[in-house]
Amino acid sequence: MNAASPNSDIALLAEVAEAVRLQEGEMGVRAILQAFRQLAPAPTRAISRRTGLPLPIVAAVGNELRSRGLLGQERPSRLTERGLALAAELGVELNLDPDCYRCGGLEIAIPSVLNEAVERLRRIMADGPNADVSLDQSLCTAETKVRRVLALIRAGVLPGGSVLLVGDDDLVSVAIGVVGDVLGVPLASRVGVVDISTDILDHIADTASALDLRVDLEQHDLREPLPQRLRGQFDAGMTDPPYTAEGTRLFLSRVVEGLKPGAARNILFSFGAKGTEEMLEVQQEILGLGLVTHGMIRNFNSYEGSGILAGTGFLQHLLTTASTASLVEGTYEGPLYTREKRSRQREYECVSCSARFPVGAGARWNSVADLRDAGCPQCGGGPFRPLQLVAE
Amino acid sequence: MNAASPNSDIALLAEVAEAVRLQEGEMGVRAILQAFRQLAPAPTRAISRRTGLPLPIVAAVGNELRSRGLLGQERPSRLTERGLALAAELGVELNLDPDCYRCGGLEIAIPSVLNEAVERLRRIMADGPNADVSLDQSLCTAETKVRRVLALIRAGVLPGGSVLLVGDDDLVSVAIGVVGDVLGVPLASRVGVVDISTDILDHIADTASALDLRVDLEQHDLREPLPQRLRGQFDAGMTDPPYTAEGTRLFLSRVVEGLKPGAARNILFSFGAKGTEEMLEVQQEILGLGLVTHGMIRNFNSYEGSGILAGTGFLQHLLTTASTASLVEGTYEGPLYTREKRSRQREYECVSCSARFPVGAGARWNSVADLRDAGCPQCGGGPFRPLQLVAE
Numbered sequence: 001m002n003a004a005s006p007n008s009d010i011a012l013l014a015e016v017a018e019a020v021r022l023q024e025g026e027m028g029v030r031a032i033l034q035a036f037r038q039l040a041p042a043p044t045r046a047i048s049r050r051t052g053l054p055l056p057i058v059a060a061v062g063n064e065l066r067s068r069g070l071l072g073q074e075r076p077s078r079l080t081e082r083g084l085a086l087a088a089e090l091g092v093e094l095n096l097d098p099d100c101y102r103c104g105g106l107e108i109a110i111p112s113v114l115n116e117a118v119e120r121l122r123r124i125m126a127d128g129p130n131a132d133v134s135l136d137q138s139l140c141t142a143e144t145k146v147r148r149v150l151a152l153i154r155a156g157v158l159p160g161g162s163v164l165l166v167g168d169d170d171l172v173s174v175a176i177g178v179v180g181d182v183l184g185v186p187l188a189s190r191v192g193v194v195d196i197s198t199d200i201l202d203h204i205a206d207t208a209s210a211l212d213l214r215v216d217l218e219q220h221d222l223r224e225p226l227p228q229r230l231r232g233q234f235d236a237g238m239t240d241p242p243y244t245a246e247g248t249r250l251f252l253s254r255v256v257e258g259l260k261p262g263a264a265r266n267i268l269f270s271f272g273a274k275g276t277e278e279m280l281e282v283q284q285e286i287l288g289l290g291l292v293t294h295g296m297i298r299n300f301n302s303y304e305g306s307g308i309l310a311g312t313g314f315l316q317h318l319l320t321t322a323s324t325a326s327l328v329e330g331t332y333e334g335p336l337y338t339r340e341k342r343s344r345q346r347e348y349e350c351v352s353c354s355a356r357f358p359v360g361a362g363a364r365w366n367s368v369a370d371l372r373d374a375g376c377p378q379c380g381g382g383p384f385r386p387l388q389l390v391a392e
Numbered sequence: 393m394n395a396a397s398p399n400s401d402i403a404l405l406a407e408v409a410e411a412v413r414l415q416e417g418e419m420g421v422r423a424i425l426q427a428f429r430q431l432a433p434a435p436t437r438a439i440s441r442r443t444g445l446p447l448p449i450v451a452a453v454g455n456e457l458r459s460r461g462l463l464g465q466e467r468p469s470r471l472t473e474r475g476l477a478l479a480a481e482l483g484v485e486l487n488l489d490p491d492c493y494r495c496g497g498l499e500i501a502i503p504s505v506l507n508e509a510v511e512r513l514r515r516i517m518a519d520g521p522n523a524d525v526s527l528d529q530s531l532c533t534a535e536t537k538v539r540r541v542l543a544l545i546r547a548g549v550l551p552g553g554s555v556l557l558v559g560d561d562d563l564v565s566v567a568i569g570v571v572g573d574v575l576g577v578p579l580a581s582r583v584g585v586v587d588i589s590t591d592i593l594d595h596i597a598d599t600a601s602a603l604d605l606r607v608d609l610e611q612h613d614l615r616e617p618l619p620q621r622l623r624g625q626f627d628a629g630m631t632d633p634p635y636t637a638e639g640t641r642l643f644l645s646r647v648v649e650g651l652k653p654g655a656a657r658n659i660l661f662s663f664g665a666k667g668t669e670e671m672l673e674v675q676q677e678i679l680g681l682g683l684v685t686h687g688m689i690r691n692f693n694s695y696e697g698s699g700i701l702a703g704t705g706f707l708q709h710l711l712t713t714a715s716t717a718s719l720v721e722g723t724y725e726g727p728l729y730t731r732e733k734r735s736r737q738r739e740y741e742c743v744s745c746s747a748r749f750p751v752g753a754g755a756r757w758n759s760v761a762d763l764r765d766a767g768c769p770q771c772g773g774g775p776f777r778p779l780q781l782v783a784e
Contacts, residue, residue: 024655027548027656094550098542098545099499100500106492107497109490109493151490153488156419156443157419158486183488262415263415264415265419276655276656276713276714277713279713283684284679287672287679293688294444294671296686296687297499297687322668
């Protein structure tokens with residue numbers, strides 16, 4: 001059984017890819033196999049991060065590999081003897097991590113002088129409001145906040161320039177103040193913050209008053225155009241919008257409204273990676289705004305406790321051009337957040353008996369955890385693997 | 393004179409930006425001032441690399457700063473007392489380099505086990521053909537070749553997958569063989585190379601025969617569609633095309649023709665950064681091909697002896713989508729290389745007397761170095777700063 005030919009190995013990979021309808025095909029399964037080979041024993045989250053594939057997909061592929069005896073049942077999992085033999089036959093055995101070990105492949109490393117800033121931000125976060133998941137909020141870690149400030153320094157915006165934060169549940173405004181305080185250098189000439197949440201704005205105001213930080217706070221629904229006093233004022237902008245094409249267009253339009261006119265203004269755009277088709281839509285929106293990509297760092301943003309995106313997102317460095325203009329001049333009325341766009345139920349298949357069940361708001365099981373706890377209503381078994389979203 | 397107000401400082405920056413018609417405005421001048429503050433004494437090339445601004449622009453801004461007594465006359469230059477005072481007033485004095493010091497902000501660090509591969513590639517390059525500048529060729533360094541192989545490993549293409557190199561004057565095919573040889577692992581199941589130059593193909597064939605490397609060489613003009621036997625065959629593609637929007641469309645179309653059908657195939661695209669307007673055109677071509685950007689590392693590629701681009705270019709990681717298709721189905725007849733698109737003369741202004749002179753092929757001075765050596769024909773002085781290209 002181990003003497004499989006390369007062709008039957010590839011057929012096996014293609015079979016697994018087909019079983020979970022994996023867009024990335026057999027190369028995606030290969031990448032997951034390789035990641036298990038290199039990182040084992042590895043939690044699903046680590047495999048997702050290494051391969052760039054979404055967590056539920058990695059989980060589903062893992063289940064397929066387990067059902068074929070290639071991956072062990074223990075968690076975190078490692079390849080079985082058969083799995084290792086397959087990895088050897090596929091030539092994915094190389095034990096070499098090309099990511100820079102210092103920065104983890106993130107380009108920017110936090111210098112030790114800023115460890116204190118990370119610590120202080122952690123304490124400030126603990127006192128702040130929680131994330132509102134209905135607004136697609138998931139809070140970035142203290143390290144990510146400091147790295148975002150370093151990215152503004154690297155772009156030449158800080159020290160000395162002005163920054164508009166379009167939405168700031170991530171408290172980047174506070175991070176600019178804390179990093180400046182630790183370095184003993186006032187970093188920004190002006191920090192503008194536009195957010196809908198008075199809880200967040202109050203928290204920023206309280207924290208900023210203890211630092212030497214000039215923040216300009218505006219409670220505002222970003223569906224509405226930027227208030228006149230903030231338009232055309234800033235050297236640079238930053239946003240971590242709702243992770244939809246519509247969220248991208250709207251939030252980046254508001255950023256553009258806030259920037260001083262002219263080309264080559266910096267925008268730092270954070271986003272949770274999606275599948276290739278959704279990314280195509282998002283990138284069409286960015287180009288439609290007349291913005292060019294100047295850099296893009298995968299896994300730059302780490303978020304606390306956001307499962308579906310494997311807790312990371314990229315940072316895209318954008319520049320304005322002569323043709324940059326807001327695409328949403330008036331009030332925006334359409335869908336915006338993931339929950340508004342997305343069907344609320346997904347079909348799950350019992351791996352034991354192949355029966356399929358819808359899971360999610362309005363279905364018999366609210367989450368796959370509920371379904372797992374109850375067991376398959378047909379055969380009493382499981383586990384379950386995610387299929388397509390249910391059309392509404 | 394040193395007691396300038398912040399407003400007059402900004403006016404000074406704006407004045408310098410205006411003098412060299414700098415797209416990036418006063419923020420660009422600020423970034424250059426900051427880079428001189430941090431790196432001094434620094435050659436123009438280092439300032440260009442740090443700021444991401446093209447070398448001739450940095451040189452012109454440097455001349456403006458010198459003529460205002462802000463930058464010293466010595467080379468490499470550092471800020472004068474007045475320049476330092478201005479930097480302090482602008483708040484750009486921060487001495488903190490956010491780039492990871494291990495990888496230099498390139499995400500990928502060459503592990504010491506591969507130092508031998510770098511050395512061997514350096515020797516192989518010394519035996520190879522020289523770059524053909526009429527084809528926009530400028531050869532990437534041995535370190536860059538190894539980093540490109542590591543990028544293919546990181547993308548999960550290697551080990552085990554197949555790669556098509558659309559143009560390979562950079563000898564990435566050889567680098568795949570050398571890195572595999574040093575690691576003792578055959579890296580690629582197949583390496584396809586399409587190039588117009590028999591010199592390069594012969595050099596690759598000679599080198600590959602000494603390694604355990606299966607290369608599939610095809611002498612071919614990429615203005616023509618990819619030969620049938622190479623179409624739809626490869627897991628991934630790589631190209632470093634002519635640095636024009638047309639070169640991007642044509643070379644990426646040929647890459648796409650060579651890839652196996654399906655989404656999420658990897659393409660690694662190297663390019664020398666241009667101004668924002670040109671980058672907008674290039675990125676429109678990429679999106680027009682139905683390709684999404686998955687990552688983009690600035691300064692990833694270092695080239696030997698290419699002045700105009702400051703010797704570096706970015707690496708953009710692209711993925712195919714369901715709508716990816718070649719945009720150049722037949723023979724391409726249009727302009728392609730920089731020299732075909734670009735006027736061959738640029739106007740230079742004498743900073744002493746403001747007289748203007750065309751410089752370049754067909755003009756009285758072939759290069760600005762010739763003009764400098766001769767001195768200004770009107771006042772005998774100089775230096776000279778670049779203005780617009782001369783329309784043909």
